[in-house]
Amino acid sequence: MDRVPQLSHSFRPFLIGDVQVNNPFILAPMDGISDSPFRLITRELGSAVSYTEFINTMDVVSHGVSYEKRCFFSEAERPVVFQLFDDDPARMIKASLKLYQRWKPDIIDVNMGCSVRHVVNRGAGAELLRHPNKIIEIVDGLVKVHSIPITIKIRLGWDELSKNYLEVGRIAQDYGASAITLHARTKEQNFMDPIDLESIASLKQSLQIPVIGNGNIQSIKDADQMFEYTECDAVMIGRAAIWNPWIFSGFDENEVPYSLFLETVKKHLETMKQFHGPEKGCIVFRKFAKKYLQKFSIPAERIVEIITTQDPVQFTNTFFHLIENKNLYVRSITKHDDE
Ligand SMILES: Cc1cc2nc3c(=O)[nH]c(=O)nc-3n(C[C@H](O)[C@H](O)[C@H](O)COP(=O)(O)O)c2cc1C
Incomplete structure (x- = not known):
């Protein structure tokens, strides 16, 4: 820690x-x-x-x-x-x-x-x-x-x-x-x-x-x-x-350093895939992925598109590609719509 x-x-x-x-x-x-x-x-x-x-x-x-x-x-x-x-x-x-x-x-x-x-x-x-x-x-x-x-x-x-x-x-x-x-x-x-x-x-x-x-x-x-x-x-x-x-x-939400964010989220997805298997792991991860992606300045439709990608390899590549773009990282979610 x-x-x-x-x-x-x-x-x-x-x-x-x-x-x-x-x-x-x-x-x-x-x-x-x-x-x-x-x-x-x-x-x-x-x-x-x-x-x-x-x-x-x-x-x-x-x-x-x-x-x-x-x-x-x-x-x-x-x-x-x-x-x-x-x-x-x-x-x-x-x-x-x-x-x-x-x-x-x-x-x-x-x-x-x-x-x-x-x-x-x-x-x-x-x-x-x-x-x-x-x-x-x-x-x-x-x-x-x-x-x-x-x-x-x-x-x-x-x-x-x-x-x-x-x-x-x-x-x-x-x-x-x-x-x-x-x-x-x-x-x-x-x-x-x-x-x-x-x-x-x-x-x-x-x-x-x-x-x-x-x-x-x-x-x-x-x-x-x-x-x-x-x-x-x-x-x-x-x-x-x-x-x-x-x-x-x-x-707090708006204080999370980008490097720590990236390290945690990558580890989270990888351990989910090991624990649940690649396909189910990506599906179970969707609810977290949605939250994590909301910290990036990208359109909501793009988030839906990414989290509903069926193929686990494609999902992982697209997800990682996006979160690796530090310029889009805005840290806090403006609206917790579904909580
Ligand atoms: C999706 C979800 C699942 C939950 N499952 C359990 C559970 O299995 N056991 C339990 O004691 N409470 C469960 N709770 C209640 C939480 O442990 C907690 O008491 C409640 O969410 C209030 O805390 P919070 O305002 O910090 O979320 C659940 C809450 C949520 C939102």
């Missing part, structure tokens, strides 16, 4: 169980985004910990849909957190043992904040917040069978009238969880409305275990503000990392 974020808040390394967290920023788990290649580049840029995309533990015990790509990680990513989701505590515990035996992650985290319909409709993700007894079963069960730290990631509650993050935080701590991440919105708020910094501060004050704050951090200033206001132990960054993974090295 070249550079650490310059924060007015002085960051202190802390422990999640026995796992040391050395940097203030953590890449958020993001389904379809935080695969091993992306985690590796963000980890190298300074993200403190690697969270997998959520893993459906129903798949793990049923031998059905392949989940293994979600579990793969390179050693350089450690500490690695496997994030699980399910509505059935017994199945989650059984699957967690199988996963631990095979992959040896450093931490297991349980998703209690996902608001996506197919997840909550089956009783998982944020729906768990409406069932504190299930949360007890899950945390207690996982803590009893594992020697590695167990953590949870939550929202404020289901809706404005049922915010129960303080109760859930207390339960998690009492039953042995080693840290908690709070996305400071309710399930009903989804990704709308400002983040409730006050709630992160209250959770931090009410618990002894580390609290990781999450939600809408787009810049170093936003992160600083969250640290200052809430005294949380670390901040988790999701969507902003998709267009600016360099935030983990302390660069």
Whole structure:
């Protein structure tokens, strides 16, 4: 890592169980985004910990849909957190043992904040917040069978009238969880409305275990503000990392040096192709390519043309040819249209 974020808040390394967290920023788990290649580049840029995309533990015990790509990680990513989701505590515990035996992650985290319909409709993700007894079963069960730290990631509650993050935080701590991440919105708020910094501060004050704050951090200033206001132990960054993974090295979007940009992006595409295979790697890379190309002064139609190129060799050549033209590099994206 070249550079650490310059924060007015002085960051202190802390422990999640026995796992040391050395940097203030953590890449958020993001389904379809935080695969091993992306985690590796963000980890190298300074993200403190690697969270997998959520893993459906129903798949793990049923031998059905392949989940293994979600579990793969390179050693350089450690500490690695496997994030699980399910509505059935017994199945989650059984699957967690199988996963631990095979992959040896450093931490297991349980998703209690996902608001996506197919997840909550089956009783998982944020729906768990409406069932504190299930949360007890899950945390207690996982803590009893594992020697590695167990953590949870939550929202404020289901809706404005049922915010129960303080109760859930207390339960998690009492039953042995080693840290908690709070996305400071309710399930009903989804990704709308400002983040409730006050709630992160209250959770931090009410618990002894580390609290990781999450939600809408787009810049170093936003992160600083969250640290200052809430005294949380670390901040988790999701969507902003998709267009600016360099935030983990302390660069705001308009500050990323061209040489670092070029080095990271080339490595990202190459590792995606190795991980997913040349064709699929280029396809999965499209969502990042779109963001990266928006930092160049080229027409939107040209971006569409490039990212929809089917042939992986042609895609790679055209993409590299373009990003190698430093004169077109304008650094910041003026409009984050699809976030
Ligand atoms: C595309 C996408 C996928 C996500 N997948 C997950 C997931 O697998 N597990 C999880 O806990 N949260 C998931 N989230 C939520 C993020 O981890 C994070 O809590 C949320 O995006 C708020 O942070 P941000 O404002 O920095 O993006 C996802 C978010 C996005 C945008």
